[in-house]
Amino acid sequence: MIRHTQRRSPVWGWVLLILATMLVYILNKPVGSLPAIGKLLDPVNGCWASAEPVNKDFSADLKFPVTQNAKVWFDKRMVPHIHAENDHDLYFLEGYIHAYFRLWQMDMETRAAGGRVSEVIGEKALAYDRKQRRKGMVFGAENSLKAMEDDPRTKAMMDAYTEGINKYIASLNYREYPLEYKLIGFVPEPWTNMKTALLLKYMADDLTGSTDDMALTYLRDYLPKEEFDLLYPKRIDGATPVMPSGTVFDKPTLAIPAAPPDSIAFPHFKPADFGEKREDGKGSNNWAISGSRTASGAAILCNDPHLGLNLPSLWYEVQLQAPGMNVYGASLPGAPGVIIGFNDSLTWGMTNNYRDVKDFYLIKPVESDKNKYWFAGKQLDFSKRIERIGVKGQPDVIDTIDYTIHGPVTYETQNAKDGNLRKPLAMCWMGHKGTNELLAVYMLNRAKDYNQFVDAIMNFQCPAQNMAYADRAGNIAIWGQGQFVNEWKDQGRFVMNGTDSATLWKELIPMRENPHVLNPAQGYVSSANQVTTDSTYPYNYTNSGWVNLRAWRINQLLNGMQKATIEDMFKMQNDTYSDLAAGSLPVMLKVIYKPNFVGGDKYIETLKKWDYRLGAESEAATIFQVWWELLYRDTWKDRMGNVPGQVWPLQERTMQLLQLNVTAIGNVMTPEQKINAILCTKVSQSFAETVDSINKLEKTIGTDWYKVKNTTVQHLAKLPAFSFDHLKIGGWGNTINAAKGDHGPSWRMVVQMGKEIEAYGVYPGGQSGNPGSKYYADFLHQWVDGKYNKLDFLPNTDKQNDTAIKYVWTVHG
């Protein structure tokens, strides 16, 4: 008893109390990038609150600030079918539902757009945030916000949408926050119309962001002119433009400007000025087949925009019903309306157009005055824009950005690490202009016929898109849509001289003069990021990344199709036949130098038996892809030395040069023949390297194509635990099923516009953004397997008896 009393000395009690308090303190505080463990593990309020019951009954009776009663029917895939009696209620509910299922994603994407990531994850995102600010993302979004709020239709649409999101956010307490907020340690903030504007700029930047202007500026000096034109043709031989050859274009209403002398137009760079890395791969396919060439007699439209593969998915399926509108399709959480889809009259799809709408100007600062630059013989003041970047756990970072007559100076001498090109360049980008794509969405969703479709897309200015169209009357059409500038030849293809007014952007081309075709004789329209027109289109334009391999394959298949069915379309979207392999491999096998076969005979045999399909389990696909990559790299690396940004000739151009197959050696060779000879030599060298690589693969992960290319659908916070990798899917960027490493078909859609609309779709994700929900990635495996969901297009009435409906929200005002 005595010992007991002694042990109960309060001193030990206080020590233990301090220990316990410290334990709680540590568990309640984030350490480094680790979240507060106690707070996170807490089964009531922490991560466990995101464990959504698999049988959760989503049905509810809700009281909202809507003006009339409304209904939301959720089908068994959790696609909401929203029925409202007016626009306000409709977009309020769409906002509420986007937030309900995807809030964290919307928050993160708009932070990423506007350079506000450091606020929540700290200094490691600062360089990224600065880059976003310096390219004028916030500036562009502000301009577009003004345009959107100036139009009463889009203003009302955005206001209601924002109100709906905020209604949801206001209903949350810590327990109900999406899991990622608890993991990263921040809280949702109120939504604004500006955030929607930022999200739309994010898409514009994603689709018009990459540039090869700087590298090409260097290359045109580095390579002899003849060789430059040979390697970087503006239209590749055999290109099948989006507008079928023979399409007659209207006479231009604007005079085509004459190009200024080269010495005035373009500056010159040295290799030492560079270091930028190039990105590629945002390609997409769409096509529409006229009723005259389908089995059912109804027009069919197909679309699969290739974008970053992420979870939560970029897209969210939704049906929207209001008086005069019944539309279904893929929406972007963060923006109201349906972006790609169909309504009860027509359907539309988009692919990236890639006409250059982003130019760079070399700025000449005034040496004696840092606040001025030279333009047209005068000294002009930079207008200064101050960007304040919040950084978690640190004071704000202030970045002052110089704006010129062309746009913001993104690349500066004193900020080499931000820009890599050590010259002050100003960016002139269509995305900086105040454009209102949301109005196009608003009108598209309500369009009844071709004319209304055209009226709608006249508001779609940036990012430029190839808009395919089909309707229930059997019409098909395609527009190379966007706002473009009346350019002189080669304007903007290279970095331009920023001191001369001759290089300024001229007037805008009236959008109705954009290339388009309605019901062409060939019976179909298609686009896959190739050049828009043949050379008969009157206006000048330049390229920022046109590719041809998918377009060749699509046109080849569509040409041969007389009685197309929906099944045929599924097969086509999942086609993995490689035109690159079919065009290159026979030549490679022919010119390879025999003695290099050591150890590689069996691979040659495998390749000889191959059908040129990049199937998921194909070993031949792996051997070819590795061999081709090495051949391509070995050739251009040697030929071009340290070319900035690795802007090497297109793969298909390389293939064409390989196909020349010069036999007569010894005579004077043309530049083409010289390159062909180099390629042929490199075939053997690269094959020896290929044998090494394949041997290594055999000993490690295996040679199945899907294992080697590793298509991954990654969580937006890059958490492998919430991501899916090594998906068993075939294809690559050069096949219609363009499933690359982290890019691919983000929304496969097939719509047959018959008397009954028959529609199918699938995206690599699920309707819920919650990693603890069974709806998080439930479409992913269908997508991998090339399977589709039938889309339940409900009639526009306030009562439904569709068996697919699982849950109902009854909404009262």
Added chain:
Amino acid sequence: MRFFLSVILIALLSAAAEYFFPWWAVAVVAFVVSAFIRQKPGKSFLAGFSGIGMFWLTACLVHDSANGHILSARMAALFHLPNYVLFIVVTVFVGGLVGGLSAWAGALIRPKTD
């Protein structure tokens, strides 16, 4: 008896407290309960550990079984744990440790009633 009474009180009161207060309310409950129910300090630790542990285990199991282990499996992967069971074990252990230490401190500091 005191032991079981402590365990049950700690479990029930902390469950109630968590619905109104942040997660660390469980530490306060364990501390207060063992300050008022007289026990040997070692037993108090066990009572705190078991009380919070039982409550957290129950809460985890309720969530996890309804959820079909979707969340627990993903969280386990996030923390590089081999399976979802271990994620539950870690959760319960952390809760138990907090409860145990707090209860132990409570038992040693408890007001003199005799």
